[in-house]
Amino acid sequence: MxxxxxxxxxxxxxxxxxxxxxxxxxxxLGAYTGVxxxxxxxxxxxxxxxxxxxxxxxxxxxxxxxxxxxxxxHFRLRADPFGLFFAMLISGIGTLVGIYSLGYIDPKLAANxxxxxxxxxxxxxxxxxxxxxxxxxxxxxxxxxxTSITSYMLIxxxxxxxxxxxxxxxxxxxxxxGGLAMMVGFVAIGVVAETFTISQLSEPETLARxxxxxxxxxxxxxxxxxxxxxxxxxxxxxxLPGAMVAPTPVSTYxxxxxxxKAGVFLVGRMLPIFAISSLWSPILVIVGLxxxxxxxxxxxxxxDLKAILARTTLSTLGxxxxxxxxxxxxxxxLQMFSHAGYKxxxxxxxxxxxxxxxxxxxxxxxGLRKAMPITFVLCVLAALSxxxxxxxxxxxxxxxxxxxxxxxxxxxxxxxxxxxxxxxVILSNAFIxxxxxxxxxxxxxxxxxxxxxxxxEASPVLWMPVAxxxxxxLVLGLLGFTNITEHLVNALSSRGHGTEHLHVSLVPHAVGPxxxxxITIALGIVIYRARRxxxxxxxxxxxxxxxxxGLWDGFIHGVTWAAENYSRRWQNGSLRWYFIGILGFYVLxxxxxxxxxxxxLGQISTSLLAMPWYGAALCGLMILAMFTVVTATTRLGAxxxxxxxxxxxxxxxxxxxSPDILLTQxxxxxxxxxxxxxxxxxxxxxxxxxxxxxxxxLAMGISAGVGxxxxxxxxxxxxxxxxxxxxxxxxxxxxxxxxxxxxxxVNVIIVDVxxxxxxxxxxxLVVVGLLVYSVLRARRKTT
Amino acid sequence: xxxxxxxxxxxxxKSGRNPRKEPQSPVLHTVARIAVPLTLAVSVVIFFQGHNLxxxxxxxxxxxxxxxxxxxxxxxxxxxxKFRWWKLSVLGLLVSLITGTVPLLQxxxxxxxxxxxxxxxxxxxxxxxxxxAAFFDLGVxxxxxxxxxxxxxxxxxxx
Numbered sequence: 001m002x003x004x005x006x007x008x009x010x011x012x013x014x015x016x017x018x019x020x021x022x023x024x025x026x027x028x029l030g031a032y033t034g035v036x037x038x039x040x041x042x043x044x045x046x047x048x049x050x051x052x053x054x055x056x057x058x059x060x061x062x063x064x065x066x067x068x069x070x071x072x073x074h075f076r077l078r079a080d081p082f083g084l085f086f087a088m089l090i091s092g093i094g095t096l097v098g099i100y101s102l103g104y105i106d107p108k109l110a111a112n113x114x115x116x117x118x119x120x121x122x123x124x125x126x127x128x129x130x131x132x133x134x135x136x137x138x139x140x141x142x143x144x145x146x147t148s149i150t151s152y153m154l155i156x157x158x159x160x161x162x163x164x165x166x167x168x169x170x171x172x173x174x175x176x177x178g179g180l181a182m183m184v185g186f187v188a189i190g191v192v193a194e195t196f197t198i199s200q201l202s203e204p205e206t207l208a209r210x211x212x213x214x215x216x217x218x219x220x221x222x223x224x225x226x227x228x229x230x231x232x233x234x235x236x237x238x239x240l241p242g243a244m245v246a247p248t249p250v251s252t253y254x255x256x257x258x259x260x261k262a263g264v265f266l267v268g269r270m271l272p273i274f275a276i277s278s279l280w281s282p283i284l285v286i287v288g289l290x291x292x293x294x295x296x297x298x299x300x301x302x303x304d305l306k307a308i309l310a311r312t313t314l315s316t317l318g319x320x321x322x323x324x325x326x327x328x329x330x331x332x333x334l335q336m337f338s339h340a341g342y343k344x345x346x347x348x349x350x351x352x353x354x355x356x357x358x359x360x361x362x363x364x365x366x367g368l369r370k371a372m373p374i375t376f377v378l379c380v381l382a383a384l385s386x387x388x389x390x391x392x393x394x395x396x397x398x399x400x401x402x403x404x405x406x407x408x409x410x411x412x413x414x415x416x417x418x419x420x421x422x423x424x425v426i427l428s429n430a431f432i433x434x435x436x437x438x439x440x441x442x443x444x445x446x447x448x449x450x451x452x453x454x455x456x457e458a459s460p461v462l463w464m465p466v467a468x469x470x471x472x473x474l475v476l477g478l479l480g481f482t483n484i485t486e487h488l489v490n491a492l493s494s495r496g497h498g499t500e501h502l503h504v505s506l507v508p509h510a511v512g513p514x515x516x517x518x519i520t521i522a523l524g525i526v527i528y529r530a531r532r533x534x535x536x537x538x539x540x541x542x543x544x545x546x547x548x549x550g551l552w553d554g555f556i557h558g559v560t561w562a563a564e565n566y567s568r569r570w571q572n573g574s575l576r577w578y579f580i581g582i583l584g585f586y587v588l589x590x591x592x593x594x595x596x597x598x599x600x601l602g603q604i605s606t607s608l609l610a611m612p613w614y615g616a617a618l619c620g621l622m623i624l625a626m627f628t629v630v631t632a633t634t635r636l637g638a639x640x641x642x643x644x645x646x647x648x649x650x651x652x653x654x655x656x657x658s659p660d661i662l663l664t665q666x667x668x669x670x671x672x673x674x675x676x677x678x679x680x681x682x683x684x685x686x687x688x689x690x691x692x693x694x695x696x697x698l699a700m701g702i703s704a705g706v707g708x709x710x711x712x713x714x715x716x717x718x719x720x721x722x723x724x725x726x727x728x729x730x731x732x733x734x735x736x737x738x739x740x741x742x743x744x745x746v747n748v749i750i751v752d753v754x755x756x757x758x759x760x761x762x763x764x765l766v767v768v769g770l771l772v773y774s775v776l777r778a779r780r781k782t783t
Numbered sequence: 784x785x786x787x788x789x790x791x792x793x794x795x796x797k798s799g800r801n802p803r804k805e806p807q808s809p810v811l812h813t814v815a816r817i818a819v820p821l822t823l824a825v826s827v828v829i830f831f832q833g834h835n836l837x838x839x840x841x842x843x844x845x846x847x848x849x850x851x852x853x854x855x856x857x858x859x860x861x862x863x864x865k866f867r868w869w870k871l872s873v874l875g876l877l878v879s880l881i882t883g884t885v886p887l888l889q890x891x892x893x894x895x896x897x898x899x900x901x902x903x904x905x906x907x908x909x910x911x912x913x914x915x916a917a918f919f920d921l922g923v924x925x926x927x928x929x930x931x932x933x934x935x936x937x938x939x940x941x942x
Contacts, residue, residue: 659837660837660838660842663829663837663838664841664845667846667849668845670849671848671852671931674849674935675934675935675938678935678938681941682938682941744833744835744836744838746839747833747839747840747920748916750839750840750841750920751839751896751919751923752896752916755883755894755896756883756894758879758919758923759883759894762875762923762926765872766869766873766875766876766926766929766930768930768934769868769869769929769930770869770873770933772933772937773869773937776938776940776941777937
């Protein structure tokens with residue numbers, strides 16, 4: 001059979017190929033492009049499961065290609081259990097979302113738009129699989145950024161809507177900012193550790209180098225910034241609710257099941273490296289717990305279905321961050337698995353409900369039980385798992401969490417803090433419990449609302465994927481009676497250093513967690529009962545506190561304001577101002593450099609008196625022409641005098657027998673005269689007399705400065721001081737014939753020796769031509 | 784596009800609304816009829832001799848653009864605008880980049896030039912060899928001509 005290494009490559013490149021195909025043939029396939037998504041995801045899922053069997057946990061399958069050996073960057077994929085677990089979530093839920101999209105996305109939309117949608121969705125999946133399997137920091141970063149970009153396109157699917165554009169941009173700015181910080185952190189790690197290979201970073205030797213470096217803590221903070229922004233942790237939690245304008249399959253896939261988990265996943269990957277730092281646990285526990293409780297609290301007062309689900313998602317992400325901070329990574333797979341299952345199902349249910357009733361607002365919903373019995377049952381299963389009731393998978397996750405909190409070494413250092421954390425976790429879980437019931441009862445029970453009257457059951461394409469997830473969370477929960485679930489989540493976790501086997505069982509094995517669960521349920525019922533008064537109070541409090549979104553908007557507004565003012569000050573459209581800026585800078589920087597290296601006028605040894613009489617005569621004519629330029633009263637006169645100077649200069653090359661420069665000078669002079677004459681007509685009136693004395697003085701000063709500086713430099717190059725040294729010219733002349741096979745040194749330099757420079761220059765030239773064409777055409781069209 | 788613009792200009796001229804009537808100088812016409820082809824021929828010579836003598840793609844391109852400018856001034860911007868000159872620039876860039884990429888595909892460095900063809904007899908203009916650098920230079924020639932003509936034509940069309 002195929003080499004297992006090749007399987008790793010296929011998992012990443014098959015979806016990339018499918019994405020390209022979707023882009024190419026999407027306009028012909030229309031809504032059926034979704035088959036490409038579901039198909040490639042299903043194949044990847046199969047391959048991942050196969051690899052999971054094939055790849056031993058202690059010596060995983062690795063694909064390694066020295067991509068940029070000079071920089072030590074490898075294209076290295078590694079099939080370790082945690083990575084494969086994440087890849088399994090990505091491809092498995094990707095399959096379901098692909099199927100669901102077939103029924104959800106309106107097939108009447110423009111076909112090329114559907115093609116773009118699926119192409120972005122599949123490319124996103126490919127990048128996520130890359131993130132999961134990368135064993136190289138730089139490679140991971142590249143895939144990470146592709147997920148940000150594709151996510152931007154997917155959130156902005158309804159780009160006609162301003163909220164969609166804004167939500168997409170906010171998400172991109174926040175995650176890209178974090179991504180860049182993370183890259184700096186990665187580079188710091190790579191430079192200190194002398195390797196970018198993730199699995200080698202935790203080796204004792206490398207680890208010693210890392211911890212001994214002053215860059216260790218800054219690198220950790222930067223990497224955490226990347227993870228926190230991606231997983232929308234406080235204070236960057238605002239972008240996730242804003243991203244809910246995306247079509248529901250996208251919200252399910254990106255913003256519940258996979259992309260937001262990338263931050264958590266990264267923390268899991270980095271745990272063996274950074275957990276040694278004394279800052280690691282406090283930061284993760286504080287940020288995680290804060291996100292966890294704040295989001296659970298905020299979920300209660302939201303009325304939009306997807307906003308509620310977004311808040312509860314944030315809550316779980318915070319929870320997993322906290323688990324990593326508590327050094328209990330043995331349950332990361334359990335928590336991620338459980339969340340992906342029920343939250344994926346709930347998001348898809350929200351999409352079905354919106355499809356049937358054209359609203360997502362809980363206040364407009366109710367009584368859908370009769371019209372949509374299948375969706376109702378599936379939603380109940382998923383929501384009960386979220387609430388943490390037995391025998392669902394969510395219950396197992398909650399029990400494991402309480403168990404870890406009660407027996408945690410880090411928290412045990414301060415018993416008061418330990419009970420504080422436990423109390424906060426119980427309270428937040430109680431809020432989540434109340435929210436779960438609010439969803440079930442608000443959507444499906446009670447009297448049918450106006451909008452619910454015309455609702456009917458969704459097609460199997462829509463509810464089948466939900467069924468897979470909802471039944472899955474029940475089955476995995478029930479398997480808690482055996483040891484299968486326990487075995488599974490232990491085998492798949494990231495298992496950083498010093499972690500123990502995790503006990504997961506539906507059969508009560510300890511009193512502590514069970515008691516805490518009972519308290520949570522009781523408190524949850526109280527909160528649900530009192531939800532109306534709590535919500536009123538919450539909304540009142542909310543009005544007083546500035547929102548994170550508001551602060552972010554203020555920040556963005558401030559940045560654009562500053563940029564606008566800066567541009568207006570410096571790019572004010574006045575040619576004279578630009579010349580003052582450019583030439584003034586040139587004079588100052590040249591004088592500074594000359595002063596620094598000790599060059600001055602006194603070193604000029606060439607005597608002007610050695611000039612032949614005809615040369616001196618030409619110079620005299622040139623000075624006369626320049627004087628005419630300065631005193632001319634019309635632009636035309638100044639232009640003609642200026643080109644006269646230019647042609648006199650070319651005569652100078654006759655005197656000094658330099659034919660190629662002569663040719664160039666004459667032609668350039670001709671062409672620029674034509675050019676000036678063409679634009680002369682459009683120039684504003686000549687207003688030399690209206691210059692203020694201050695302006696005149698400035699202009700004179702800069703002109704004199706430029707004259708002196710250029711004169712000095714030119715004369716210095718003629719002096720023995722420079723002539724004696726090795727010049728660039730000699731080297732070029734020596735290489736002209738042997739390497740360039742030509743005798744015209746100037747041209748060989750242009751097309752051969754420095755051909756890459758020339759490529760850059762001609763590219764600029766082409767762009768300038770296109771710009772002139774498009775700008776002037778567009779202007780003519782509007783006037 | 785091009786014909787539409789030309790037609791618009793023609794219509795303007797007929798209706799007498801064109802504030803800047805195209806120049807109609809018989810002297811310029813007569814001179815241009817001879818000088819434009821002559822200048823173009825010289826530019827081709829200069830292009831080919833650039834390998835060993837003063838000349839080359841850049842300067843030959845400027846010379847050709849000067850011929851183009853003469854044509855524009857003698858026969859009017861509308862006539863010169865019939866061709867989309869920026870297409871020439873883009874074509875030139877493609878020629879240059881492809882010349883540079885071929886050695887890359889052969890496993891050599893980007894822009895690593897060699898002699899493409901050699902022969903025994905001395906041909907006019909070419910001599911007895913054709914270096915790959917000449918193709919790169921051809922790209923430069925096309926770009927300089929295309930961009931300068933784009934600028935000339937677009938500025939001349941402004942009214």
